[in-house]
Amino acid sequence: MPEAGSEPLIRLIGVTKRFGSGDAAFQALKGVDLDIMAGDFMAVMGPSGSGKSTTMNILGCLDVPTTGSFLFRGHHIESLGRDQRALLRRRYLGFVFQGFNLLARTSALENVELPLLYRGDDKRARRAAALAALDQVGLVDWASHTPSELSGGQQQRVAIARAIVTHPDVLLADEPTGNLDSERSLEIMELLTRLNRDRGITVLMVTHEAEMAAFARTVVHFRDGLVERVTTGALAA
Amino acid sequence: MTEADAPPPPGRASTTRLVGTTVLLALRAIRRHLLRSILTVLGIVIGVFAVVTIVTLGKGATESTRQQISSLGANILTVLPGQAAGRGGGGETPPPFKFEDLDAIRDQVAGVTAVAPQAQSSATAVHNAANWSTTVNGTTDSYLDAQDWKIEDGRRFTDAEEQAGKSVCLMGSTVKQNLYPGEAPVGSTLRLGNVSCTVIGTLATRGAGGFGQDNDDTVLMPIKAVQRRFTGNRDIRAIIVSADPAYDSADVQESIAKLLRERRNISGGKLDDFTIFDSRQIADTLSGITNILTGIVGAVAAISLLVGGIGIMNIMLVSVTERTREIGIRLAIGAVAREVMLQFLVEAVVLSCLGGLIGLVLALFASLGLAAALNVPFVFDPWTNLTAFLFSGLIGVVFGYFPARRAAALNPIDALRYE
Ligand SMILES: Nc1ncnc2c1ncn2[C@@H]1O[C@H](COP(=O)(O)OP(=O)(O)OP(=O)(O)O)[C@@H](O)[C@H]1O
Ligand SMILES: [Mg+2]
Numbered sequence: 001m002p003e004a005g006s007e008p009l010i011r012l013i014g015v016t017k018r019f020g021s022g023d024a025a026f027q028a029l030k031g032v033d034l035d036i037m038a039g040d041f042m043a044v045m046g047p048s049g050s051g052k053s054t055t056m057n058i059l060g061c062l063d064v065p066t067t068g069s070f071l072f073r074g075h076h077i078e079s080l081g082r083d084q085r086a087l088l089r090r091r092y093l094g095f096v097f098q099g100f101n102l103l104a105r106t107s108a109l110e111n112v113e114l115p116l117l118y119r120g121d122d123k124r125a126r127r128a129a130a131l132a133a134l135d136q137v138g139l140v141d142w143a144s145h146t147p148s149e150l151s152g153g154q155q156q157r158v159a160i161a162r163a164i165v166t167h168p169d170v171l172l173a174d175e176p177t178g179n180l181d182s183e184r185s186l187e188i189m190e191l192l193t194r195l196n197r198d199r200g201i202t203v204l205m206v207t208h209e210a211e212m213a214a215f216a217r218t219v220v221h222f223r224d225g226l227v228e229r230v231t232t233g234a235l236a237a
Numbered sequence: 238m239t240e241a242d243a244p245p246p247p248g249r250a251s252t253t254r255l256v257g258t259t260v261l262l263a264l265r266a267i268r269r270h271l272l273r274s275i276l277t278v279l280g281i282v283i284g285v286f287a288v289v290t291i292v293t294l295g296k297g298a299t300e301s302t303r304q305q306i307s308s309l310g311a312n313i314l315t316v317l318p319g320q321a322a323g324r325g326g327g328g329e330t331p332p333p334f335k336f337e338d339l340d341a342i343r344d345q346v347a348g349v350t351a352v353a354p355q356a357q358s359s360a361t362a363v364h365n366a367a368n369w370s371t372t373v374n375g376t377t378d379s380y381l382d383a384q385d386w387k388i389e390d391g392r393r394f395t396d397a398e399e400q401a402g403k404s405v406c407l408m409g410s411t412v413k414q415n416l417y418p419g420e421a422p423v424g425s426t427l428r429l430g431n432v433s434c435t436v437i438g439t440l441a442t443r444g445a446g447g448f449g450q451d452n453d454d455t456v457l458m459p460i461k462a463v464q465r466r467f468t469g470n471r472d473i474r475a476i477i478v479s480a481d482p483a484y485d486s487a488d489v490q491e492s493i494a495k496l497l498r499e500r501r502n503i504s505g506g507k508l509d510d511f512t513i514f515d516s517r518q519i520a521d522t523l524s525g526i527t528n529i530l531t532g533i534v535g536a537v538a539a540i541s542l543l544v545g546g547i548g549i550m551n552i553m554l555v556s557v558t559e560r561t562r563e564i565g566i567r568l569a570i571g572a573v574a575r576e577v578m579l580q581f582l583v584e585a586v587v588l589s590c591l592g593g594l595i596g597l598v599l600a601l602f603a604s605l606g607l608a609a610a611l612n613v614p615f616v617f618d619p620w621t622n623l624t625a626f627l628f629s630g631l632i633g634v635v636f637g638y639f640p641a642r643r644a645a646a647l648n649p650i651d652a653l654r655y656e
Contacts, residue, residue, distance in 0.1 A: 101565070118576065
């Protein structure tokens with residue numbers, strides 16, 4: 001639970017992002033300031049092209065800001081190199097994508113084990129942790145199935161299991177329900193809510209649907225490369 | 238500060254762990270794309286198979302030549318009238334050798350252990366109802382010494398038989414097999430054309446000669462008998478000289494040539510009207526040719542290995558493109574570039590080593606079969622096999638490097654978005 005006055009888990013200060021150069025240059029972010037408290041469930045909303053994904057990529061250490069500061073646990077990480085950011089992702093972050101992005105022809109279990117492999121866990125520990133994560137998303141019985149044998153909702157739940165198997169601090173989800181019907185979407189939102197509440201994982205989620213954003217505690221509205229407004233608690237969405 | 242509050246940059250990825258992980262990942266990827274993996278390594282399989290089979294058979298052929306040389310025993314020089322093939326011609330026929338030439342060589346040339354004359358004729362050998370066409374070799378007892386040829390049964394020629402040119406003979410094993418199946422020939426009478434002779438002994442088997450001729454398909458008689466009853470003249474068609482291995486055979490050859498030039502009145506600038514063949518030289522030349530041929534064919538086969546390597550690179554590049562999304566996922570969940578690179582590199586190396594291994598196994602069976610079919614000994618050369626295997630691994634490294642680097646350089650955001 002975030003306490004009032006405590007240090008935010010993540011701070012963006014005056015973050016800008018420019019793509020391309022010269023005439024073709026495009027200013028996707030124009031100075032984003034954002035504080036994210038540990039344990040928050042934040043929905044990111046805004047029109048198409050407003051910079052939501054760009055911000056998420058920076059928060060996910062997949063990309064770096066052109067200017068501005070990015071603080072994680074009070075440490076400046078905006079200028080870290082490729083490998084250092086990869087190690088940060090491995091240790092602290094989990095990703096859920098709109099397109100699920102599971103490895104094809106690979107069982108759910110092996111997909112979930114993948115991050116542990118890079119972490120260097122031995123086979124036993126990998127298996128146990130992966131099964132526990134699949135249990136959390138309610139898919140232990142489907143462990144040996146490959147993505148093509150799973151429904152979209154199930155695939156996304158496997159992807160969530162893969163994201164949480166390393167016990168990350170932050171779960172980043174860019175339109176996680178974008179490819180799902182509303183019933184499956186609600187299942188995913190309930191799952192994210194549960195992970196946020198029971199395991200204290202900070203959840204950052206981009207969505208276009210107010211119905212999904214309603215699950216969040218905080219909602220950030222983007223417009224034109226800037227944070228337009230942040231609403232919290234009952235005022236959200 | 239709790240453990241979870243530790244400063245973010247969590248240090249570096251361990252390298253030893255990395256290799257184990259990437260080998261596992263590579264094996265999984267190969268298993269996932271089994272058919273494509275097999276097709277990928279086909280070039281390597283064929284390349285290694287071809288090179289190793291050819292080199293193995295070549296070594297076998299060289300070995301068989303070497304065995305034949307050593308079976309000849311001491312170094313043997315064969316002196317024939319006339320010039321070496323390709324030269325001369327048109328001139329008068331050079332005179333044959335005389336018995337006195339043999340005596341001179343035996344007495345005056347250092348390093349000579351035995352000297353034997355040879356006069357040859359072909360004849361049909363008949364015993365009971367069977368007949369067999371063979372070569373009658375007229376010579377002396379020294380011939381057996383020069384060639385280090387053992388008597389299997391019976392005895393050698395006596396001096397008296399040689400001097401008188403008696404109609405006695407020693408029989409080679411091929412003739413014996415064909416005319417005396419299951420019989421002891423010694424003491425029997427053999428008809429050679431219209432000449433009858435008494436078999437006084439049989440010769441031990443010598444096997445095929447350097448040119449594939451059958452050394453055992455012969456009947457030996459005292460040279461005077463052959464001259465009188467077969468050739469009808471007193472010509473000696475060849476002199477067989479065995480040289481002491483302690484002497485340089487080139488020196489012995491030179492001394493014989495000098496002596497014969499003197500005896501045959503060949504002065505100063507005139508060319509020899511005789512030729513001396515050195516068994517070892519012939520054998521060396523033969524195995525030299527075998528080696529060169531093996532080298533050339535092996536090199537051609539090695540090109541197919543190279544083509545196999547390019548095949549691997551090609552498929553790996555396709556694989557990198559096709560698996561762009563996969564690479565994006567790996568990078569997003571925290572793989573460092575090095576790990577992605579290593580995974581693809583290991584995949585290439587594992588594939589090519591696998592191909593090399595399959596090629597080696599196929600080559601083993603093929604060269605066993607072919608060696609038997611071509612009648613050359615099978616020589617398993619660990620170095621050839623090891624080199625071919627290591628080379629296939631090297632091909633994996635070389636041709637896997639570029640695609641692997643390309644995979645590792647991908648930007649995770651673009652890779653994830655890749656359709
Ligand atoms: N790699 C890039 N190169 C150039 N322009 C880019 C790049 N990535 C994003 N942009 C541009 O930056 C702007 C913001 O993109 P972003 O993906 O953050 O939007 P978004 O808010 O996620 O939109 P959507 O709701 O459609 O996903 C867009 O106009 C986009 O065209
Ligand atoms: Mg977006």
